[in-house]
Amino acid sequence: MQYSDVKELSPAAKRRIREKQERYETILAAALKFFSERGYNKTLIEDIANEAEVSVGTVYFYFKNKEDIMIKLIEDIGVILRKTLGEEFKKGEGNIDGFLNAGRVFFYKVCKKYPEKILLLMRESGCQTPEIEKKRQQLFDRLINDLIKALTKIKERYKIEYKSKMSVEVIATIIMGLFEKISYHFLIKNGTDLEIIGQDVIDFIYGGIKNLVIGDFHDN
Amino acid sequence: MQYSDVKELSPAAKRRIREKQERYETILAAALKFFSERGYNKTLIEDIANEAEVSVGTVYFYFKNKEDIMIKLIEDIGVILRKTLGEEFKKGEGNIDGFLNAGRVFFYKVCKKYPEKILLLMRESGCQTPEIEKKRQQLFDRLINDLIKALTKIKERYKIEYKSKMSVEVIATIIMGLFEKISYHFLIKNGTDLEIIGQDVIDFIYGGIKNLVIGDFHDN
Amino acid sequence: MQYSDVKELSPAAKRRIREKQERYETILAAALKFFSERGYNKTLIEDIANEAEVSVGTVYFYFKNKEDIMIKLIEDIGVILRKTLGEEFKKGEGNIDGFLNAGRVFFYKVCKKYPEKILLLMRESGCQTPEIEKKRQQLFDRLINDLIKALTKIKERYKIEYKSKMSVEVIATIIMGLFEKISYHFLIKNGTDLEIIGQDVIDFIYGGIKNLVIGDFHDN
Amino acid sequence: MQYSDVKELSPAAKRRIREKQERYETILAAALKFFSERGYNKTLIEDIANEAEVSVGTVYFYFKNKEDIMIKLIEDIGVILRKTLGEEFKKGEGNIDGFLNAGRVFFYKVCKKYPEKILLLMRESGCQTPEIEKKRQQLFDRLINDLIKALTKIKERYKIEYKSKMSVEVIATIIMGLFEKISYHFLIKNGTDLEIIGQDVIDFIYGGIKNLVIGDFHDN
DNA sequence: TATGAATGAGAGTTCATTCAT
DNA sequence: CATGAATGAACTCTCATTCAT
Numbered sequence: 001m002q003y004s005d006v007k008e009l010s011p012a013a014k015r016r017i018r019e020k021q022e023r024y025e026t027i028l029a030a031a032l033k034f035f036s037e038r039g040y041n042k043t044l045i046e047d048i049a050n051e052a053e054v055s056v057g058t059v060y061f062y063f064k065n066k067e068d069i070m071i072k073l074i075e076d077i078g079v080i081l082r083k084t085l086g087e088e089f090k091k092g093e094g095n096i097d098g099f100l101n102a103g104r105v106f107f108y109k110v111c112k113k114y115p116e117k118i119l120l121l122m123r124e125s126g127c128q129t130p131e132i133e134k135k136r137q138q139l140f141d142r143l144i145n146d147l148i149k150a151l152t153k154i155k156e157r158y159k160i161e162y163k164s165k166m167s168v169e170v171i172a173t174i175i176m177g178l179f180e181k182i183s184y185h186f187l188i189k190n191g192t193d194l195e196i197i198g199q200d201v202i203d204f205i206y207g208g209i210k211n212l213v214i215g216d217f218h219d220n
Numbered sequence: 221m222q223y224s225d226v227k228e229l230s231p232a233a234k235r236r237i238r239e240k241q242e243r244y245e246t247i248l249a250a251a252l253k254f255f256s257e258r259g260y261n262k263t264l265i266e267d268i269a270n271e272a273e274v275s276v277g278t279v280y281f282y283f284k285n286k287e288d289i290m291i292k293l294i295e296d297i298g299v300i301l302r303k304t305l306g307e308e309f310k311k312g313e314g315n316i317d318g319f320l321n322a323g324r325v326f327f328y329k330v331c332k333k334y335p336e337k338i339l340l341l342m343r344e345s346g347c348q349t350p351e352i353e354k355k356r357q358q359l360f361d362r363l364i365n366d367l368i369k370a371l372t373k374i375k376e377r378y379k380i381e382y383k384s385k386m387s388v389e390v391i392a393t394i395i396m397g398l399f400e401k402i403s404y405h406f407l408i409k410n411g412t413d414l415e416i417i418g419q420d421v422i423d424f425i426y427g428g429i430k431n432l433v434i435g436d437f438h439d440n
Numbered sequence: 441m442q443y444s445d446v447k448e449l450s451p452a453a454k455r456r457i458r459e460k461q462e463r464y465e466t467i468l469a470a471a472l473k474f475f476s477e478r479g480y481n482k483t484l485i486e487d488i489a490n491e492a493e494v495s496v497g498t499v500y501f502y503f504k505n506k507e508d509i510m511i512k513l514i515e516d517i518g519v520i521l522r523k524t525l526g527e528e529f530k531k532g533e534g535n536i537d538g539f540l541n542a543g544r545v546f547f548y549k550v551c552k553k554y555p556e557k558i559l560l561l562m563r564e565s566g567c568q569t570p571e572i573e574k575k576r577q578q579l580f581d582r583l584i585n586d587l588i589k590a591l592t593k594i595k596e597r598y599k600i601e602y603k604s605k606m607s608v609e610v611i612a613t614i615i616m617g618l619f620e621k622i623s624y625h626f627l628i629k630n631g632t633d634l635e636i637i638g639q640d641v642i643d644f645i646y647g648g649i650k651n652l653v654i655g656d657f658h659d660n
Numbered sequence: 661m662q663y664s665d666v667k668e669l670s671p672a673a674k675r676r677i678r679e680k681q682e683r684y685e686t687i688l689a690a691a692l693k694f695f696s697e698r699g700y701n702k703t704l705i706e707d708i709a710n711e712a713e714v715s716v717g718t719v720y721f722y723f724k725n726k727e728d729i730m731i732k733l734i735e736d737i738g739v740i741l742r743k744t745l746g747e748e749f750k751k752g753e754g755n756i757d758g759f760l761n762a763g764r765v766f767f768y769k770v771c772k773k774y775p776e777k778i779l780l781l782m783r784e785s786g787c788q789t790p791e792i793e794k795k796r797q798q799l800f801d802r803l804i805n806d807l808i809k810a811l812t813k814i815k816e817r818y819k820i821e822y823k824s825k826m827s828v829e830v831i832a833t834i835i836m837g838l839f840e841k842i843s844y845h846f847l848i849k850n851g852t853d854l855e856i857i858g859q860d861v862i863d864f865i866y867g868g869i870k871n872l873v874i875g876d877f878h879d880n
Numbered sequence: 881t882a883t884g885a886a887t888g889a890g891a892g893t894t895c896a897t898t899c900a901t
Numbered sequence: 902c903a904t905g906a907a908t909g910a911a912c913t914c915t916c917a918t919t920c921a922t
Contacts, residue, residue, distance in 0.1 A: 039347045039348075040347070041261060041347070041348075123346055123347060124347050127259045127260070127261070127343055127344050127346060127347055127348075128259075128261075128347075163420065163423065164416050164419070164420055165416075166413070166416050166417050166420055167420050170402070170417055170420040170421060170424065171420075171424065173401055173402055173405045173406075174398045174401070174402060174421065174424055176401055177397045177398045177399075177400055177401020177402060177405075178394045178397045178398050178401075179397075180397055180400075180401060181393055181394065181396055181397020181398075181400060181401075182390070182393055182394060182397060185393045185397075186393075193386070196384050196385075196386050197386050197390055199384070200383065200384055200386055200387050200390040200391075200432060201390060201394065203383065203428075203431050203432050204390065204391065204394055204428035204429070204431060204432055205428065206431055207427040207428040207429070207430050207431020207432065208423075208424035208425065208427045208428035208431075209424070209427070210427050210431070211423045211424060211426055211427025211428075211430070212420055212423050212424055212427065
């Protein structure tokens with residue numbers, strides 16, 4: 001198909017494509033709502049269909065099966081997380097502040113903007129089907145890898161060493177776990193002041209990393 | 221037969237009581253195995269019965285329902301965790317080393333001795349029935365409370381302050397999340413050296429706490 | 441297509457609605473057959489499904505649960521009984537013959553046309569679930585109430601009195617019990633001549649009522 | 661076994677026989693309580709055992725199975741009913757008053773003294789197992805037969821005729837149904853005055869019978 | 881005799897998925 | 902493309918009955 005073909009779509013065809021995309025998003029949004037509220041298992045396809053104001057059959061037109069919906073949601077969250085945090089870290093060009101700022105962005109931006117998505121990832125995506133577990137694991141592995149790469153960049157930038165051969169992986173894992181628990185713990189207490197908590201968390205992380213590092217974070 | 225003898229159980233009665241207790245434990249062990257391996261939902265009562273070499277009816281003789289089995293398992297883990305860690309902290313009489321040692325005990329003793337129990341608590345106990353979720357939440361709340369109390373004792377001991385009014389809760393929550401993720405992450409990689417990791421984690425925690433504290437950990 | 445057309449259902453849609461209604465009736469008929477033949481408890485959902493030539497799931501698509509099927513059957517019988525007998529009584533404009541004719545209609549029409557329905561109501565609807573018992577009781581109470589109202593109309597029409605303050609309720613209850621037993625007793629003996637029996641019963645009722653009345657059934 | 665053997669029973673053996681009989685009665689009483697209160701199906705053997713303060717196994721020592729308990733209860737009620745009403749009728753030497761008095765005895769004595777037994781017979785003994793149904797049917801048939809015999813005696817005594825060949829059976833069946841419904845209807849309304857009702861019922865029956873009779877109840 | 885733990889067939893209900901219209 | 906009725910395998914829980922002690 002050549003570029004010129006795109007232009008040849010009739011207005012009606014364009015509308016149909018747009019509507020199809022919209023319907024897809026609507027179903028995904030309905031699923032997100034129920035999965036994060038009451039869990040994967042307790043959400044019926046019928047619930048999702050009703051919420052999205054389509055029929056059960058339509059849900060199966062857009063998604064292979066229930067599992068598929070969850071996987072698409074996890075992928076969606078993965079893209080948001082990796083993109084947002086990755087870009088923030090890049091701004092710092094490998095310095096420790098860029099790293100910590102990425103952490104701040106998680107609390108101040110991502111958790112605030114997409115609380116259900118974070119809740120879904122952190123709580124409901126576990127313990128379901130093997131395929132979902134795989135996807136979830138894959139995302140966590142990638143996030144941990146992103147962290148490991150960032151920590152390695154920092155190491156090179158400051159010419160520091162980590163205490164043990166496992167330290168980098170440990171730090172990355174800790175940060176993931178801590179984000180998971182903190183976001184869950186404080187997201188379900190709606191009134192909590194995420195700003196104060198976020199700062200405390202970042203301070204904790206900074207202190208923790210410093211204590212696993214030989215050398216310090218001074219630009220020469 | 222004298223009156224006092226009435227209180228004494230016959231050997232046969234004693235044996236029966238012991239056997240009953242043993243069967244209860246056998247069923248619980250079978251459930252632990254399957255729940256931690258393949259998850260709550262994918263475990264059939266029949267699986268548990270087969271593994272424990274009893275009939276389905278017997279499982280229901282000892283437990284109200286499937287949920288009840290899980291709840292008993294969570295309670296069991298809760299007792300082990302709180303008792304072991306609590307005792308270790310007490311040894312230190314409120315100093316920071318006692319606190320950190322309790323963390324070490326988690327990795328070196330509890331995770332090593334009861335890997336399935338920890339896996340069950342950390343991964344499979346979430347997102348199932350409301351009753352299970354309640355029990356799990358209750359246990360995590362208690363563990364966080366234990367941590368908060370310990371951190372408060374430490375504060376009094378060293379006459380220090382925490383940076384913000386939320387710091388204590390944040391530290392406690394971070395430690396829970398970090399234990400959860402680290403234990404899960406490294407328990408499923410069987411070959412991992414928990415000793416090195418444990419030490420890194422403890423160092424991270426120590427650094428993190430120090431960075432949220434005004435004052436330092438010196439006895440006068 | 442004009443706006444008014446929107447309200448009109450397409451032939452296909454009409455057919456689908458009709459088929460749905462028919463399937464509902466088919467399931468109900470299958471349930472009636474088994475419930476009245478072998479009882480509520482001994483009837484399996486699978487039996488009903490097989491008889492109605494649908495799957496078990498389809499039964500649950502049309503009815504909330506087994507109880508619900510029985511309740512719908514009782515409601516159905518209730519409508520038939522109250523409508524048929526009520527209309528017959530109305531024809532008599534409150535005279536004693538209309539009342540007795542309604543009794544005749546019960547034997548000559550209802551019992552003859554719907555023997556299983558009557559058997560179901562009279563025998564199988566008792567002693568099952570609380571919800572069913574409630575519905576059954578409700579229907580009997582309404583039937584007794586219909587009778588009480590009719591007896592009160594008769595009293596006004598002929599300016600008579602009943603012997604005691606309980607007489608009206610007693611007569612109504614007797615008639616219900618007598619219908620119940622007679623219909624059951626003679627319906628299960630297939631060959632019985634319901635015409636003769638019906639006449640005897642009506643005569644008995646007439647004699648019984650007369651004997652509880654002060655005054656007589658003469659129009660002035 | 662000869663009569664003299666009876667004397668040779670040791671006091672301990674006698675006590676054992678007495679206790680055995682008592683235990684049997686206790687279990688039966690417990691079953692009666694639950695069957696009449698919550699129905700046959702909803703009563704567990706365990707309930708009966710607990711109420712009777714024996715073990716489940718003991719229940720099965722005294723009774724073949726659950727069905728057997730119910731059957732024994734029905735037999736017990738049968739004996740009471742037939743004996744009490746039969747004796748009352750005999751007193752009248754075949755006159756109509758003896759017949760009606762037997763009816764009075766049903767309300768004034770039997771229903772008052774054994775409300776649960778009557779409730780059990782009238783409501784809970786139906787629609788259960790075939791064996792129970794058979795027993796219940798058998799009892800009702802016998803009671804109806806007793807009534808038929810009585811009505812025949814009355815016919816001979818007064819040299820009367822009944823309107824149709826079915827009249828006697830119809831009257832008998834009516835009386836059974838009416839007793840069933842009336843006793844149930846008014847027994848569950850505890851406060852009701854059974855005396856007034858009883859009199860109304862007897863009057864109704866008398867009127868009903870008179871109206872199915874050719875001739876009248878005058879001694880020559 | 882008495883006990884009560886053990887049994888396991890049986891039954892109701894759920895719900896992801898399909899497919900004719 | 903959309904619909905929603907139909908499917909039926911799957912799973913939990915019940916409870917009368919048995920039997921070793």
